[in-house]
Each structure stands twice: as C-alpha cells, then as structure tokens.
Amino acid sequence: MASNEEILAGLAEIVNEETGLAADAVELDKSFTEDLDIDSISMMTIVVNAEEKFGVRIPDEEVKNLKTVGDAVNFIAGAQA
Amino acid sequence: MARKVVITGLGATTPIGGDVPTMWKNALKGVSGAHTLEDEWVAKYDLPVHFAARCSTPALDVLTRVEAKRMDPSTQFGVIAAREAWADAGITDIDHDRLAVAFATGIGGVWTLLDAWDTLKEKGPRRVLPMTVPMLMPNGVAAAVSLDLGARAGAHTPVSACASGTEALHLGLDLIRSGKADVVMCGGAEAAIHPMPLAAFSSMQALSRRNDDPEHASRPYDLDRDGFVMGEGAGALVLEAEEHALARGARIYGELAGTSVTADAYHITAPDPEGLGATRALKAAMFDGRIQAADVVHVNAHATSTPVGDKPEYTALRAALGSHVDNVAVSATKSQMGHLLGASGAVEAVLTVLAVYERQAPLTINLENQDPEIPLDVVTSARTLPAGDIVALSNSFGFGGHNAVIAVRSV
Numbered sequence: 378m379a380s381n382e383e384i385l386a387g388l389a390e391i392v393n394e395e396t397g398l399a400a401d402a403v404e405l406d407k408s409f410t411e412d413l414d415i416d417s418i419s420m421m422t423i424v425v426n427a428e429e430k431f432g433v434r435i436p437d438e439e440v441k442n443l444k445t446v447g448d449a450v451n452f453i454a455g456a457q458a
Numbered sequence: 459m460a461r462k463v464v465i466t467g468l469g470a471t472t473p474i475g476g477d478v479p480t481m482w483k484n485a486l487k488g489v490s491g492a493h494t495l496e497d498e499w500v501a502k503y504d505l506p507v508h509f510a511a512r513c514s515t516p517a518l519d520v521l522t523r524v525e526a527k528r529m530d531p532s533t534q535f536g537v538i539a540a541r542e543a544w545a546d547a548g549i550t551d552i553d554h555d556r557l558a559v560a561f562a563t564g565i566g567g568v569w570t571l572l573d574a575w576d577t578l579k580e581k582g583p584r585r586v587l588p589m590t591v592p593m594l595m596p597n598g599v600a601a602a603v604s605l606d607l608g609a610r611a612g613a614h615t616p617v618s619a620c621a622s623g624t625e626a627l628h629l630g631l632d633l634i635r636s637g638k639a640d641v642v643m644c645g646g647a648e649a650a651i652h653p654m655p656l657a658a659f660s661s662m663q664a665l666s667r668r669n670d671d672p673e674h675a676s677r678p679y680d681l682d683r684d685g686f687v688m689g690e691g692a693g694a695l696v697l698e699a700e701e702h703a704l705a706r707g708a709r710i711y712g713e714l715a716g717t718s719v720t721a722d723a724y725h726i727t728a729p730d731p732e733g734l735g736a737t738r739a740l741k742a743a744m745f746d747g748r749i750q751a752a753d754v755v756h757v758n759a760h761a762t763s764t765p766v767g768d769k770p771e772y773t774a775l776r777a778a779l780g781s782h783v784d785n786v787a788v789s790a791t792k793s794q795m796g797h798l799l800g801a802s803g804a805v806e807a808v809l810t811v812l813a814v815y816e817r818q819a820p821l822t823i824n825l826e827n828q829d830p831e832i833p834l835d836v837v838t839s840a841r842t843l844p845a846g847d848i849v850a851l852s853n854s855f856g857f858g859g860h861n862a863v864i865a866v867r868s869v
Contacts, residue, residue: 395524418592425587
C-alpha cells in the first residue's frame with residue numbers, strides 16, 4: 378500500500394519518463410491535457426505503466442474521468458485499498 | 459521541357475559516420491563499419507552470423523530520450539539524417555504546402571513489432587503500448603519526417619526491399635517535375651540488426667559467415683565473397699526545383715538528371731542472371747536524363763558481396779554502357795558500411811552526389827582477388843574524377859526483382 382504522496386511521486390516519475398516533463402511539475406491540481414499537454418496516446422501509456430507500478434487495474438472507461446493528477450492519485454489509492 | 463531538379467542538402471547516419479562529413483572522410487579513406495556483435499542474443503539463439511555494421515553514432519546520442527521513445531530505431535535514424543539534410547540545405551522560407559517527403563524503408567519498424575510481440579506473450583495485451591502501431595508501420599519514418607519539417611505536400615514511403623532508398627529519389631523527382639511539390643525530403647532508413655532478420659537473411663544464405671573476421675567480410679567483386687553484411691542507418695537528400703534553389707541562392711551539389719524503376723518478373727529473390735531488368739533500368743535512367751554512355755564517369759554499384767548478385771550487375775552495366783564501361787570508376791561502398799537494405803540507396807545516393815560535387819570516388823575495400831568474370835575498374839585507392847560535365851550513376855536492386863537507378867549530373 379502506497380501513501381498518496383508515494384503515488385504522486387511514482388506518477389510523476391512515469392510522466393517524466395513518458396513526456397520529459399520535470400517531475401515537480403506534476404502536481405495534484407494539474408490537468409493532464411490542459412496543463413501537462415499530455416495526448417491520449419501518452420495518457421494510455423502512463424495508465425498502463427501506473428497499473429504495473431502500483432499493481433492496480435484502471436479500466437479504459439475510467440481513464441476519461443481522470444482529468445487531473447489528483448483524480449489519478451485518488452483512483453489508484455482507492456483501487457489499492 | 460521538364461523542370462530541372464537539383465540536390466541542395468545531404469544527411470546521413472551510417473556505420474562509417476554519424477553525419478555526412480564523417481562518413482565522406484571515411485568513405486575516401488576506406489574503413490570497415492562491421493564488428494562482432496556483443497549482444498547476448500547472438501549466443502542465446504545460436505545465430506549463424508555473429509557480426510553486423512551498426513551505426514557509428516547511437517541515435518540516443520543525437521535525439522532526446524523522449525523523442526526517441528516514440529520512434530522505432532529505423533525512424534530515429536531517418537529523422538537524424540533528415541534533420542542534417544534540412545540544415546545543410548539552409549531553407550528558411552518555404553511554402554510548407556509545397557514541401558513533400560519521400561522516405562523509404564525496406565522492412566519498417568521490425569524492432570517495435572517484435573518487442574511488442576514479446577511483451578504480449580510475456581505480460582499480456584494490456585502491456586502492449588498504444589504507440590506500437592505508429593512505431594511499427596512502414597510509413598512511420600516518412601510520417602515522422604513530415605511532422606518534423608511540417609511537410610504537407612504528401613509523405614510517401616516507397617517499399618521495394620533493397621531498392622527502396624533509390625526508389626524514393628525516383629518518386630521525389632516525379633513529384634517536382636509534375637508540379638506537385640517544389641522541395642522533397644527524400645531518403646531511406648533501416649534498423650534491422652535484430653536476431654530475427656539476421657536469422658531469416660542467414661537462412662536464405664544471403665549473409666557472410668566470416669565470423670572470425672567481420673571487417674573483411676563485405677568484399678564485393680572478390681573471389682572469396684560469401685554474402686552481405688547487415689548494416690543499418692539512414693540517408694537523406696533535399697531535392698529542389700532548380701528555379702526554387704536559384705531564387706534563394708542555394709548551394710547546389712548537382713542535378714538529379716534521371717531516374718528509373720523496373721521489375722525483373724523473373725524470380726522472387728534471385729536476380730535475372732542476364733541482368734535484363736537492371737539493363738532496362740540503366741538505359742531508362744540514362745534516357746530520362748538525356749545521358750550518353752560517354753558522359754558517365756562513375757558508378758556507385760549495388761554490389762552487395764553475394765556470390766550470385768555481383769555479376770549480373772556487371773553484365774547490365776556492360777549492356778547499358780557498352781565498351782565505355784571499361785572507362786568508368788566503379789565504387790562498391792557496401793564493402794565499407796555493409797548493406798543498409800532500404801536505406802542503402804539513399805546513403806549511396808549521398809555518396810554519389812558527393813563524388814560528383816567533390817570529384818572524388820569513394821573506395822572499395824577488401825578486394826584482394828578480383829573475380830575475373832567481373833572485369834570492372836574498381837576504385838580501391840584514391841581516385842579523382844574528371845573536370846567538366848560529368849555524370850554518375852547509382853544502382854539499387856531488391857528482393858522481388860526491383861531495379862532502381864539514379865543519374866546525377868554535375869552543375
């Protein structure tokens with residue numbers, strides 16, 4: 378079980394790996410598309426990598442609800458619980 | 459009168475140089491880019507061939523990590539070569555709707571395809587990443603170059619095995635002559651030094667097995683040749699309508715005077731032993747460029763170093779050029795960099811253009827006992843090409859019976 382802080386740090390690492398964005402730019406209130414300029418292909422890559430890293434399943438129909446980094450952190454925390 | 463088309467930019471990343479100046483310096487010196495492969499998969503799969511000619515500059519030394527992640531290795535090489543050619547051409551003001559791409563590959567994203575298949579088997583479908591399709595598609599390199607340059611007059615991918623790179627120039631010439639574009643980024647890219655293609659080419663007895671001496675394995679025209687050496691990399695050339703180049707005061711390397719493509723319709727892999735398809739291609743390219751045999755001073759031959767391939771090309775050259783073939787300086791540059799498959803025609807076009815521009819023919823290495831059935835004047839030491847108006851030809855032939863020829867004229 379990872380804490381929300383650990384999930385955020387892990388997500389930031391995945392986003393950095395995929396897009397080159399600095400990890401500290403990945404903050405809870407940031408929108409993946411609006412603020413981080415992440416396209417749908419990168420988003421799916423991030424989702425798949427997050428599933429592997431955190432041992433959770435993020436259904437495709439759920440991905441469109443993950444608008445902000447905080448949404449993703451909350452979903453992963455809930456899925457781990 | 460058809461529009462004249464000139465070459466104004468060159469780019470390359472190859473086993474004998476990660477850019478054009480380095481490659482050219484080495485091509486005149488005569489070096490081998492072939493080395494023993496240190497990869498664990500050589501022993502793991504007990505491959506019959508233990509060597510290849512890798513690019514001398516890894517793509518990740520040039521591209522950013524994030525750029526490279528979204529490209530198959532073949533596309534990485536293509537983008538590197540295209541960027542160099544574009545910078546070399548120095549075009550600052552262009553109507554992007556009049557800029558096209560004709561960028562070839564023989565195989566396409568074979569690393570991506572096979573890596574994804576391994577992932578599917580080991581980890582299941584969820585782990586097959588969404589960039590897999592755009593990275594494995596053979597038009598991936600043309601698409602990436604188009605995106606990179608903002609080229610909107612079409613992005614094309616001729617695929618004709620080892621003739622692909624030369625066919626890209628054939629298409630590029632047509633696009634400008636027919637008025638569909640003013641500038642075309644042409645090229646070819648390949649990255650197939652992967653155990654599966656090595657096993658497959660080996661299985662058809664196409665690759666040299668000189669495992670104890672990789673640097674001497676690629677030996678076109680030599681009696682002891684036993685197959686080609688797998689290479690990788692990319693070449694790129696900026697073709698430009700002459701009036702477009704003159705209007706901006708561009709440095710012009712030469713004219714792409716004529717091109718041609720023919721098909722043997724003889725056998726799926728074996729070359730026509732009489733070289734009839736190659737002869738027709740040579741004659742057609744010369745006719746297209748209004749070239750007489752006596753104008754031709756240099757040929758960059760396809761010459762892959764296979765026992766069966768090198769001779770029919772000689773037969774074709776003699777049929778097309780007549781007795782004048784004895785006066786032509788022939789370079790077999792695959793002796794140095796191996797066979798870049800779908801990229802070979804583009805890289806050899808870069809060398810052919812430079813030979814005309816610099817009046818120097820690149821070297822053929824490893825020719826110790828020339829096959830008496832191939833009595834060509836092979837360039838094995840420094841050779842200056844004559845002054846005045848000259849023409850050089852470059853041949854490429856591919857599995858499937860594809861023959862492609864380009865003719866470059868000095869300006």
